[in-house]
Amino acid sequence: xxxxxxxxxxxxxxxxxxxxxxxxxxxxxxxxxxxxxxxxxxxxxxxxxxxxxxxxxxxxxxxxxxxxxxxxxxxxxxxxxxxxxxxxxxxxxxxxxxxxxxxxxxxxxxxxxxxxxxxxxxxxxxxxxxxxxxxxxxxxxxxxxxxxxxxxxxxxxxxxxxxxxxxxxxxxxxxxxxxxxxxxxxxxxxxxxxxxxxxxxxxxxxxxxxxxxxxxxxxxxxxxxxxxxxxxxxxxxxxxxxxxxxxxxxxxxxxx
Ligand SMILES: Nc1ncnc2c1ncn2[C@@H]1O[C@H](COP(=O)(O)OP(=O)(O)OP(=O)(O)O)[C@@H](O)[C@H]1O
Numbered sequence: 001x002x003x004x005x006x007x008x009x010x011x012x013x014x015x016x017x018x019x020x021x022x023x024x025x026x027x028x029x030x031x032x033x034x035x036x037x038x039x040x041x042x043x044x045x046x047x048x049x050x051x052x053x054x055x056x057x058x059x060x061x062x063x064x065x066x067x068x069x070x071x072x073x074x075x076x077x078x079x080x081x082x083x084x085x086x087x088x089x090x091x092x093x094x095x096x097x098x099x100x101x102x103x104x105x106x107x108x109x110x111x112x113x114x115x116x117x118x119x120x121x122x123x124x125x126x127x128x129x130x131x132x133x134x135x136x137x138x139x140x141x142x143x144x145x146x147x148x149x150x151x152x153x154x155x156x157x158x159x160x161x162x163x164x165x166x167x168x169x170x171x172x173x174x175x176x177x178x179x180x181x182x183x184x185x186x187x188x189x190x191x192x193x194x195x196x197x198x199x200x201x202x203x204x205x206x207x208x209x210x211x212x213x214x215x216x217x218x219x220x221x222x223x224x225x226x227x228x229x230x231x232x233x234x235x236x237x238x239x240x241x242x243x244x245x246x247x248x249x250x251x252x253x254x255x256x
Contacts, residue, residue, distance in 0.1 A: 001028045003065050009057035011044050018044045022211045031182045033201035034190040040208040042190045070101045074154035076145050078161045090144045091129040097148035119147035139170040156186045175200045
């Protein structure tokens with residue numbers, strides 16, 4: 001089942017086209033790695049999918065992606081986007097993942113709190129539950145942000161550069177956790193770390209103003225060296241290069 005369908009989506013910042021003509025479908029079992037050069041539009045694509053930025057074209061959300069009025073998309077932001085001086089506890093961070101359902105004003109139930117505690121325990125950071133977020137490590141904060149992203153049982157989990165600024169141990173643990181989560185939800189992960197994510201994800205989406213989905217997670221050595229090359233072809237056209245796979249009409253390698 002397709003959860004989200006993007007058709008001819010574009011995003012412009014003050015006239016600058018950060019994304020154009022993006023067609024993409026996200027299915028319920030997908031595990032997509034979104035890669036591309038700096039400034040290629042990966043975060044912009046995530047914002048468009050989350051509906052936090054105006055776009056042209058259409059983005060359709062399947063009815064199955066909703067529970068009541070709540071849209072079942074979990075989002076884990078870049079840790080640098082999160083204000084660590086904000087005076088809340090780790091447990092409150094996790095509980096705030098329920099705001100889509102409860103609204104900002106309503107109180108959390110006993111069950112909500114029990115669920116937050118269970119998630120913190122699973123993540124191995126139960127002892128930080130009452131700590132203010134300014135007093136925990138980057139890795140602990142990341143784990144709490146992941147708990148927050150999944151507490152509402154989303155059908156799609158989106159992570160933007162989750163392995164930035166954290167230790168290797170968290171990174172390995174995160175990828176294992178994501179593979180487990182992928183049994184019950186779609187996962188979309190934005191990453192610079194192409195070497196690692198290709199072994200974790202099922203398919204790769206290259207983003208460089210346009211988006212190209214490759215129906216494989218395999219990249220050749222050459223592509224690993226120049227991993228934005230398939231998408232450079234899109235922007236520049238006639239550069240001779242090996243690309244992942246030809247998709248007729250996707251502009252990837254048909255000399256557009
Ligand atoms: N709020 C904004 N106002 C103006 N331009 C923006 C804004 N946000 C992003 N851009 C520009 O849009 C383009 C795409 O940015 P985006 O952050 O989506 O890329 P990215 O692929 O996520 O980059 P990175 O890998 O560096 O995180 C860049 O040229 C960026 O400078």
